Amino acid sequence: MKKPIIVWFQNDLRLSDHPALDAAAKSGHPILPVYICSPQDDHPWEPGAASRWWLHYSLLAFKKETPLVIRKGPILSALKKLVREVDAEAVYFHYQYNSQDTEILAELPSLAFHGNLLCPPGEIRTYQVFTPFFNALQKEIITQPLPKPAQLRWAKRVPSLAVGDLKLLPRIPWYKEFPWKPGEDYAQQTLKRFLKSGAKNYAKARDYPGLAGTSLLSPHLHFGEISPRQIWHAAKKYPAYIRQIAWREFSYHLLAAFPKTPLSPLRENFRTFPWKKTPRTLRLWQKGMTGFPIVDAGMRQLWHTGWMHNRVRMIVASFLVKDLLIPWQDGAKWFWDTLVDADLANNTFGWQWVAGCGADAAPYFRIFNPILQGEKFDPKGNYIRRFVPELKNLPDKFLHAPWMASPEVLQKAGIKLGVTYPKPVVDHAQARKQALEAFHRWQKKY
DNA sequence: TGAAATGTTGGGGCG
């Protein structure tokens, strides 16, 4: 009887296109599938509440497919213990491209595989601009995804926690409205549906939050219920969509090269930028009570569904960082806690991009106008009316700037500004001017 | 993957 191989699952909760699992299956050793939950309470990037919700159900789904052993505790000691317990031949896992990889490889009989990216960081040199990165990526040969191993021989079971023991679900069930179905099967279904109906129009439709124009794959992708390689090959025909997958790849490569960027700006001079700490205003933004309908709709979509349309992510982020001058890290932390697709690489990259301190970033003077953005990308107000229902009877003409409506129009729509819907927390034109001035003063100093 | 400010052009109203 051969000794078991431990396949340690992390953000790769799938059976198809899983190089570590595939190699273990081909080795002829019995396989012990393992997931380890290692809460570190003081760690800023512990999975947030929405993320834990997803993980809970993703683990349940995965347990239906495998005799998954669930453990708790610091990764290294938990793995060491398991290796002793089952007299394992080795631990197989996927690189996360951080310092933990090296530690595991040094301390345990183990083998790491590339499974979570199209191309391992380091294969392509580090670019800080997307276009040359994308060109280099397209020159790489991205191999075909692996099928689910034909035969999986599982090792003898060892004690395991139940998913419920991990206490991943928040005490207050605010997530009841979540429309999501975690798990590999649903990930594949979601991809199929997108390829069948959405992908063709993606280039145009993707910018309209009121349409179902995006793939909705982000949380599945984050938890590795589907691999980027599977998506890449399946969606080859749709360049606009492939480009988005490449942005994800770009952000992963950047995070691997600059592991401190989740909290500190890539362009280090930004450390001295005079952001404003205004907790009251931050809270209004978080709750979707800024008085700017497109911003509030986005923030409420985030709260109620654990997700926000990408176009709107840019709008609300620009608003926080430029109109309110609140540190991008505060926005990143809120997204981290509330997004089911919260992903350190994507989240970090996105926020630094908006703030202007990151790679290939929007320049400081690029400031979104929340009214114009609303008019352009939610012209009929479908999106705003869905998530800010107190404005639903307001005519399109005033929907993006209710304070411009006459008292009669407001009354007819059943709106009392400052009572049923907030007055704008800032004057955008003035906020824009102040932001530009702040940037100028700061630039002159440094 | 912006938007405002400024510049240019050309058609039409009008004295």
Add this chain to the structure above:
DNA sequence: ACGCCCCAACATTTC
């Protein structure tokens, strides 16, 4: 018929 003004539409520059 002509010049002048206005301003929409578009282009370019600037933040």
